[in-house]
Amino acid sequence: MTSNGRCSHIEEVTDVKRPKEPQCDECVKMGSTWVHLRTCQTCGVTRCCDSSPNRHASRHARQSGHPVIASAEAGERWLYCYLDEAFAEY
Numbered sequence: 001m002t003s004n005g006r007c008s009h010i011e012e013v014t015d016v017k018r019p020k021e022p023q024c025d026e027c028v029k030m031g032s033t034w035v036h037l038r039t040c041q042t043c044g045v046t047r048c049c050d051s052s053p054n055r056h057a058s059r060h061a062r063q064s065g066h067p068v069i070a071s072a073e074a075g076e077r078w079l080y081c082y083l084d085e086a087f088a089e090y
């Protein structure tokens with residue numbers, strides 16, 4: 001794993017969680033759409049990215065205190081920590 005910047009939260013992720021369903025449940029409930037999906041590495045929920053109209057992944061991070069997400073997009077292998085604004089590939 002390579003990382004720029006120091007982030008203990010990302011270092012704690014040893015087994016990267018992948019999405020159970022390729023969807024944002026909050027957007028589905030609202031009848032909304034998303035651009036990309038991110039999976040919370042603390043509880044495993046999948047939410048929409050900051051380019052999506054509802055930004056549910058960052059809202060989840062703020063409300064739950066779960067700082068680290070992984071890209072849920074096929075072929076993308078990276079983690080991001082909202083608290084430290086740290087990025088790491090795996």
Ligand SMILES: [Zn+2]
Binds near residue numbers: 007009081086
């Ligand atoms: Zn961090």
Ligand SMILES: [Zn+2]
Binds near residue numbers: 026027034052056
């Ligand atoms: Zn969403």
Ligand SMILES: [Zn+2]
Binds near residue numbers: 040044066
């Ligand atoms: Zn979470």
